[in-house]
Each structure stands twice: as C-alpha cells, then as structure tokens.
Amino acid sequence: xxxxVKGGERAIENAHRLLADKRRGPRDVPxxxxxxxxxxxxxxVDRVMSEGSLYDRALAALAIKQARGDLIEAIFLVRAYxxxxxxxxYSHPLDTGAMxxxxxxxxxxxxxxxxxxxxxxxxxxxxxxxFSLMExxxxxxxxxxPHAAQTAMPRVADIIGSGDMIEASPPDEGAPVSDLxxxxxxxxxxxxxxxxxxxxGDEGFLLALGYSTQRGYGRNHPFVGEIRLGEVQVExxxxxxxxxxxxxxxxxxxxxxxxQFVGSKTEAPKFTRGYGLSFGQCExxxxxxxxxxxxxxxxxxxxxxxxxxxDEEFVLSxxxxxxxxxxxxxxxxxxxxxxxxxLALLREMRGENHASHPEAAE
Amino acid sequence: xxxYNFAYLDEQTKRMIRRAILKAIAVPGYQVPFASRExxxxxxxxxxxxxxxxxxxxxxxxxxxxxxxADDTTNAVSIRAFxxxxxxxxxxxxxxxxxxxxxxxxxPETNLGAHQVLVYQVPIPEPLRFLEPRExxxxxxxxxxxxxxxxxxxxxxxxxxxxxATTYAYPVSVNGRYVMDPxxxxxxxxxxxxxxxxxxxxxxxxxxxxxxxxxxxKVVSLDFEDHPFEPTKFEHPCALCGSTMSxxxxxxxxxxxxxxxxxxxxxxxxTRQREGHIGHLNAAAPQTCPEAAE
Amino acid sequence: xxxxxxxxxxxxVFDSQAAFRAAMDALSRPGAVTALxxxxxxxxxxxPAAAAIALALLDFEVSFHLAPSLAGGDVGAFLRFHTGARxxxxxxxxxxxxxxxxxxxxxxxxxxxxxxxxxDRSATVLALVETVSRxxxxxxxxxxxxxRATLGVSPLPADFAAQWQLNAARYPLGVDLLFAAPAxxxxxxxxxxxxxxxx
Numbered sequence: 001x002x003x004x005v006k007g008g009e010r011a012i013e014n015a016h017r018l019l020a021d022k023r024r025g026p027r028d029v030p031x032x033x034x035x036x037x038x039x040x041x042x043x044x045v046d047r048v049m050s051e052g053s054l055y056d057r058a059l060a061a062l063a064i065k066q067a068r069g070d071l072i073e074a075i076f077l078v079r080a081y082x083x084x085x086x087x088x089x090y091s092h093p094l095d096t097g098a099m100x101x102x103x104x105x106x107x108x109x110x111x112x113x114x115x116x117x118x119x120x121x122x123x124x125x126x127x128x129x130x131f132s133l134m135e136x137x138x139x140x141x142x143x144x145x146p147h148a149a150q151t152a153m154p155r156v157a158d159i160i161g162s163g164d165m166i167e168a169s170p171p172d173e174g175a176p177v178s179d180l181x182x183x184x185x186x187x188x189x190x191x192x193x194x195x196x197x198x199x200x201g202d203e204g205f206l207l208a209l210g211y212s213t214q215r216g217y218g219r220n221h222p223f224v225g226e227i228r229l230g231e232v233q234v235e236x237x238x239x240x241x242x243x244x245x246x247x248x249x250x251x252x253x254x255x256x257x258x259x260q261f262v263g264s265k266t267e268a269p270k271f272t273r274g275y276g277l278s279f280g281q282c283e284x285x286x287x288x289x290x291x292x293x294x295x296x297x298x299x300x301x302x303x304x305x306x307x308x309x310x311d312e313e314f315v316l317s318x319x320x321x322x323x324x325x326x327x328x329x330x331x332x333x334x335x336x337x338x339x340x341x342x343l344a345l346l347r348e349m350r351g352e353n354h355a356s357h358p359e360a361a362e
Numbered sequence: 363x364x365x366y367n368f369a370y371l372d373e374q375t376k377r378m379i380r381r382a383i384l385k386a387i388a389v390p391g392y393q394v395p396f397a398s399r400e401x402x403x404x405x406x407x408x409x410x411x412x413x414x415x416x417x418x419x420x421x422x423x424x425x426x427x428x429x430x431x432a433d434d435t436t437n438a439v440s441i442r443a444f445x446x447x448x449x450x451x452x453x454x455x456x457x458x459x460x461x462x463x464x465x466x467x468x469x470p471e472t473n474l475g476a477h478q479v480l481v482y483q484v485p486i487p488e489p490l491r492f493l494e495p496r497e498x499x500x501x502x503x504x505x506x507x508x509x510x511x512x513x514x515x516x517x518x519x520x521x522x523x524x525x526x527a528t529t530y531a532y533p534v535s536v537n538g539r540y541v542m543d544p545x546x547x548x549x550x551x552x553x554x555x556x557x558x559x560x561x562x563x564x565x566x567x568x569x570x571x572x573x574x575x576x577x578x579x580k581v582v583s584l585d586f587e588d589h590p591f592e593p594t595k596f597e598h599p600c601a602l603c604g605s606t607m608s609x610x611x612x613x614x615x616x617x618x619x620x621x622x623x624x625x626x627x628x629x630x631x632x633t634r635q636r637e638g639h640i641g642h643l644n645a646a647a648p649q650t651c652p653e654a655a656e
Numbered sequence: 657x658x659x660x661x662x663x664x665x666x667x668x669v670f671d672s673q674a675a676f677r678a679a680m681d682a683l684s685r686p687g688a689v690t691a692l693x694x695x696x697x698x699x700x701x702x703x704p705a706a707a708a709i710a711l712a713l714l715d716f717e718v719s720f721h722l723a724p725s726l727a728g729g730d731v732g733a734f735l736r737f738h739t740g741a742r743x744x745x746x747x748x749x750x751x752x753x754x755x756x757x758x759x760x761x762x763x764x765x766x767x768x769x770x771x772x773x774x775x776d777r778s779a780t781v782l783a784l785v786e787t788v789s790r791x792x793x794x795x796x797x798x799x800x801x802x803x804r805a806t807l808g809v810s811p812l813p814a815d816f817a818a819q820w821q822l823n824a825a826r827y828p829l830g831v832d833l834l835f836a837a838p839a840x841x842x843x844x845x846x847x848x849x850x851x852x853x854x855x
Binding site: 186325335340342 | 431530
C-alpha cells in the first residue's frame with residue numbers, strides 16, 4: 001500500500017552531511033586552506049571576486065573551498081553574502097592611469113612610453129603538461145625589472161586621444177551611477193548600467209559573445225589598444241577630512257579596445273572604443289567585455305543590430321550566471337502538478353483521436 | 363543567525379519591496395518592477411516568493427509553505443526551515459491555521475479566508491513572454507492593453523489540436539484590464555483565483571517583478587465563446603481519501619503500468635483521512651500511519 | 657534642532673512591519689477600517705497612524721512632499737531625520753504626499769500619476785483626517801470590495817467624488833490614497849470607484 005513520501009527534512013539534512021564529507025574527501029589527504037587557494041589558485045579567486053562583485057580575496061577563496069571548486073557556486077555564495085553588507089559610501093572613480101602596472105601590452109604600437117611589459121602571462125607558454133608539478137617543486141625567484149623606479153605609463157587610449165583620433169571618454173558630469181543591484185533593469189539601458197552588467201557577467205557567456213562579433217555577428221574591427229594589469233588606489237571622501245582617504249589598493253585588469261571608426265561629412269572620422277574592466281587578473285573577461293561593450297553601442301553609432309552581441313535585451317538579460325544557473329537548475333524541482341495537467345490533456349486528445357480514427361491509433 | 367535581520371532581509375530592502383507590494387495591490391495584475399536581491403537560495407527556487415513573504419511576515423504570523431500542493435516536498439521543507447530559522451515564526455501544515463501561505467504551483471484545496479495571504483512563487487511573470495521575448499515590446503502591449511497576440515496563440519491551439527493546449531500557467535484577465543500569468547498552477551486552480559477572500563501576492567525574484575490580486579477581484583481565464591475555458595477533470599477519486607473534488611498526482615506503483623491517483627494537497631488529503639474518508643487503496647486505517655502527523 | 661525631535665519607532669523592525677501590514681490591509685480592502693496603534697508621538701498635526709506609515713515606507717530612495725499646513729516645521733524635520741527621504745517642494749515630483757484634509761486643499765491632478773508603461777511610478781497620498789468609519793460616505797466598488805463599501809472619511813472635500821472620478825478615469829494611471837485618522841487607516845487605491853454621492 002502506498003504511503004506518501006515523508007521525511008524530506010531528514011533527507012535534506014543527510015544530503016548536506018554527505019556533501020560536507022565529499023567536499024573534504026579522504027581524510028588522509030591534507031585539507032586545503034583558503035590561503036592556499038588564494039595564493040595558488042589565484043585566477044579562480046579573481047574570477048569569483050569579479051563575478052561575485054565583491055573584492056575580498058579571503059572570502060572568495062573560502063567560497064571556492066566551500067563550493068568544492070565549482071566557481072559559479074562560489075560566485076553565488078559571494079553574491080548572497082554581499083547583498084547583506086551595509087553600504088558606507090561610494091569611492092572616487094578609480095584612476096587606472098595611475099595604476100602601479102605589472103603587465104601592460106599594446107597591439108597598436110610597437111613601442112610606447114612605459115614600454116611593453118609582459119608580466120605574469122600564459123601567453124607564449126607552450127601548453128605542455130608540466131609533470132614536474134606532480135611533486136613539490138622549488139620555483140626559482142622571478143627576475144626583477146632592470147629599473148627600480150617605474151616610469152609613468154600613459155594609457156594608450158589617451159595617447160591616441162591626444163591627436164583627436166579616437167572618441168573621447170564621456171565627461172564626468174557627476175551624475176549618479178546606475179546600480180542594477182539596487183534598481184530593476186529597465187530598457188533601453190544606459191552605458192554605465194550595461195558595463196556594470198557585463199562586469200558581473202559570466203565569463204563564458206561574454207567570451208562566446210565577444211567571439212561571435214569577430215566571426216561577423218556584429219563585427220566591430222577591434223584592436224587591443226591596451227591591456228594593463230596592476231594595483232590602483234581606492235579613495236573615499238570622509239566627512240570632515242580635507243583630502244580623500246585611501247582605503248587600500250585593488251588589483252585590476254583593464255582593456256581598452258580600439259574599434260571601427262565613425263565619421264560623417266561634417267565630422268572627421270575617429271576610432272570608437274570598447275571598454276573592459278575586471279577585478280584581479282582576468283584578461284579574457286576584460287577583453288570579451290570590451291568587445292561586447294562596443295557591440296552594444298551599435299545604436300549610438302547608427303549601426304544595424306544584427307548579431308546577438310548587439311542585442312541589449314538579449315545580452316543583459318542572460319549574462320548573469322547566478323540567475324541562469326538557478327533557473328536552468330530549477331527544472332530539478334518537482335513539476336508533477338504541471339506534468340499531470342499536460343498528461344490529462346494529452347490523454348484526452350489521444351482519446352478523441354482514437355475515437356475518430358480507431359484504425360490509425362495503436 | 364543573529365548576524366541577520368528578522369526574516370533575513372534588511373529593513374531597507376523590505377521597505378522597497380513593501381512599496382512595490384502596495385502599488386501592485388493598487389493596480390491588480392500589473393507587474394511592478396522591484397530591485398530583487400540575491401537570496402541565499404538559487405534564483406528559480408522561490409526567491410521572489412521568499413522576498414515577498416519576508417517583507418510581509420510579522421512575529422505573530424503562522425507560516426505554511428507548499429510545493430506542488432504538498433508540505434513535505436523538499437523545496438517546501440527547505441523554505442519553511444529558512445523562515446523558522448531566520449524569523450522564528452510558527453509554522454504549520456494546516457491550511458486553516460496559516461496566516462501566510464507561500465506556494466509553488468498550487469492553490470490549496472481548502473478555501474482561504476480574509477485573514478490569510480497567499481504568496482505565489484513565479485518563474486516567468488510575463489504572460490506574453492513566450493509570444494514576444496522582448497520586455498520593451500511586452501511592456502508596450504500591456505500599456506495599450508493589446509492582448510490580441512494571446513488570443514491568436516490560444517486560437518491556433520484550437521485549430522491545431524482541437525483544444526487550447528495550455529494546461530498550466532493559463533493566462534487570466536484581472537479586473538478587466540491586465541492579462542496576468544497566474545504562475546504555473548494547473549488550470550484546474552484558475553477558478554479559485556476569482557473573487558477569492560484572501561489577498562494573493564506574486565513574487566518573481568529572478569525576473570524582478572511583484573504583482574497582486576486583491577480579495578474579491580474579478581479574475582477570468584481567457585477563452586472563446588465556442589471554446590469556453592474548461593478546468594482539468596479527473597476520472598478517478600483520490601486513492602487515499604476518496605475525494606472527487608481535488609487535484610490529483612499520478613503515482614507510478616510498479617513497472618507494469620500500475621498507477622494510482624492521490625491528492626496533490628497533502629494537508630487536505632490527510633485532514634479528510636483523519637475525518638474518516640478512506641480511499642479505495644487506503645487499506646491502512648489513518649492511525650496506523652505513524653508519520654502522517656507532524 | 658534634533659534635540660527637540662520626537663522619537664521614532666521603539667522597535668523599528670516590528671513597528672514598521674505592523675504599520676506596513678495595516679497599509680497593505682487598508683489598500684487591499686478599500687473602505688475597510690484598519691486599526692493602527694503605535695507609541696509614536698509625532699509633531700502636530702501629524703497623527704500617530706500617519707507617522708507610523710510614513711516611517712514604515714519612506715527612506716533615502718524616495719521623496720515626499722508636504723502640503724502647506726505641514727510644511728516648513730517640525731513634521732518635515734521629523735520625517736527627514738527618521739527616514740532620510742528627500743523632501744521636495746513640487747508636489748508633482750513626490751513619491752509620497754502628506755496633507756491634512758482639515759487644512760489643505762486637495763488637487764489629485766497635481767501629483768505623479770505614473771506612466772502608461774509604468775503605472776506604479778505614481779504618488780501615494782497620505783491624507784490626515786479626523787475620523788474614518790464604515791458609514792456615512794460615498795459607496796465604493798472595485799477590487800478588494802465584496803459588493804459595496806463605504807468611503808467613511810471625515811473631513812472630505814466637497815468635490816472629492818468628482819476628483820476621484822477623474823482619477824479613476826485615468827486607470828491604470830492615478831494616485832492611491834491612504835486616509836489616516838489618529839489610530840485607524842482607510843485605503844482608497846486607484847482601482848476603487850465611487851458609484852454614488854454621499855447623501
């Protein structure tokens with residue numbers, strides 16, 4: 001005889017215990033520390049901070065540990081925590097021109113003030129599995145830069161801009177900045193809101209969209225004007241203090257993409273640009289973001305919108321992996337009430353079908 | 363849990379949601395945008411309903427949470443535990459005892475009273491979304507009360523299948539103005555929304571919309587004169603309580619095509635069994651079923 | 657200035673919730689009288705119930721406008737201090753409008769009515785009145801009302817029914833009203849219609 005399923009509470013509790021056990025794994029393998037994740041899986045930490053919209057390495061590392069390395073799950077943990085934090089104020093706009101640069105490359109000029117600095121990059125590594133990493137390995141100390149005092153590194157966009165060859169940065173009019181975590185998204189969305197959305201967007205989604213523009217779905221002729229990685233000071237205004245108070249430095253990756261020029265009979269042609277910014281070292285996402293930012297500006301330059309990357313509603317509505325994973329995975333929840341409604345209709349329709357064509361039905 | 367506020371949400375978030383709820387009540391069936399927060403449970407798993415419940419809940423409320431009509435489905439258990447932990451409110455499985463009922467996919471079988479609020483979890487609040495994916499377009503259609511698209515879709519169903527092929531999330535017209543998605547409840551439940559004694563609130567967290575049906579509001583399922591709306595009918599009574607007046611789940615009992623039909627509303631079914639209604643497959647007397655009571 | 661300021665909610669979380677639930681009940685059931693008891697002693701002429709609803713709903717994300725009889729004194733300071741909401745001079749810019757029906761003129765068309773695509777972007781008017789009751793007033797129909805209800809509000813401007821008809825004609829645009837007597841509220845959302853004049 002049938003007894004309705006009971007004990008959901010106990011099942012959930014037991015599932016959570018089992019999950020904790022699986023996270024820890026065999027006890028004879030040393031347990032990971034958040035510090036190890038922070039220092040040795042630092043690019044995972046960078047991604048979790050970027051898409052989690054919270055600059056806190058230790059917390060991101062802990063989330064990665066808790067999530068068993070599932071980065072979207074870790075991003076979700078960070079986001080849910082972030083929502084509960086009170087807001088004390090807003091920092092001054094970050095000045096990436098004053099960045100303590102560790103890596104800086106330009107694909108548009110062979111050499112430029114400050115030079116090309118490769119920094120810590122996978123570029124030009126041969127992707128051969130390094131079996132020596134199976135063992136703990138003594139890694140030689142890195143080479144140091146020949147000159148201790150760093151020369152100024154003007155942003156490439158500013159170098160091009162000084163000749164009026166590229167569109168200027170929009171002036172800072174002190175207008176309040178949009179915040180999609182505080183206001184529901186409405187269309188059409190201003191560029192600051194688009195950029196915020198992309199900055200939190202799923203790296204894979206941005207990468208695919210950026211790639212699609214290169215293959216003709218909204219081509220925008222990109223050149224990497226510059227990618228720079230380094231530390232930037234965060235400053236806030238404090239009531240009663242005559243100067244902005246420094247809060248500390250954050251590591252950022254910035255990508256300035258130089259794109260398709262525009263012009264008209266009355267206006268001299270100039271390059272346009274796309275912008276990407278990310279916490280930590282996330283070059284792939286900064287570049288993808290810049291490509292998509294430029295693609296989304298199609299309307300501004302009266303370009304025909306024909307690629308998905310140019311479709312603001314499509315991009316902004318589907319970029320968030322916490323939303324996406326929730327809704328895709330919610331299909332796991334029971335749907336038997338709805339399924340039953342479909343079954344009943346299907347049976348009724350098949351019954352009618354059978355009555356009118358008895359020979360055709362099985 | 364002392365690190366979190368009563369019912370988890372901070373007060374500023376609650377105020378924002380409360381303002382949205384009041385506007386939703388003032389314009390029945392209209393979807394009010396709200397700044398949905400990231401909740402400690404996944405989007406699509408009831409975050410909208412949870413935010414609405416958290417914003418209306420007071421210390422004296424008694425909360426019931428159901429999913430598919432049942433109190434003991436895992437997500438219902440999880441959400442009920444969330445509020446028991448963060449708000450410390452009394453919870454119940456008895457529909458009549460509850461002041462706030464959060465639901466996914468069902469309207470309870472028991473009639474609701476004026477002292478109760480029903481909070482629906484909504485995945486896709488926009489009834490026109492599958493006909494027109496763009497928010498900018500659907501918003502204009504609502505502004506113009508231009509719902510021809512929906513009627514065309516329903517009529518195409520009839521032409522192809524001889525029936526309106528929508529069996530759940532069946533669109534309704536609210537107060538003669540807005541076409542509204544009643545959330546994925548089976549169309550069987552649609553008549554219950556009309557002239558309901560209780561306030562009905564709908565929360566869509568991922569899509570950031572809140573809407574409402576005040577008590578005693580006219581709610582009409584869309585249909586045609588020659589193809590009137592028909593709720594799903596069942597050929598069987600409930601195998602456990604014998605009810606012929608409830609929505610049934612189909613349970614597969616073996617791999618030889620064996621099936622039984624039981625009430626989807628567990629509280630309704632158990633209450634009936636306690637009152638002595640015994641279905642044809644319920645050989646066990648109610649008191650021999652030790653886990654039936656909480 | 658703040659030294660003389662009246663205190664806010666003693667228990668902000670629960671007092672806000674109770675005031676909100678009263679407002680929610682009132683707007684869900686137009687014409688019904690909802691009790692709202694609070695410990696607040698707001699600056700005159702703000703009534704305790706009106707003050708409770710204002711403290712429950714206002715914050716830095718919204719603006720409010722005070723009608724002439726309430727403006728320029730302690731009421732504005734009280735609301736600004738406890739809620740952080742912006743006070744605006746122009747009634748048509750305010751998310752919330754507070755007025756005293758015993759002293760201020762009422763012009764419903766001077767408030768935000770919302771937009772066709774966003775009818776929720778409209779004003780909520782908190783009107784101070786002496787009494788709300790279930791009798792003596794125009795008859796109401798609409799969502800939230802079983803059969804008919806009564807708009808038992810005193811004082812009510814002589815042309816109120818005419819103004820309300822205009823408001824209802826703009827539906828789904830329009831303003832929503834909460835009438836606040838000292839310890840009771842009565843709601844009149846834009847969806848409610850007046851069907852006959854007071855006798």
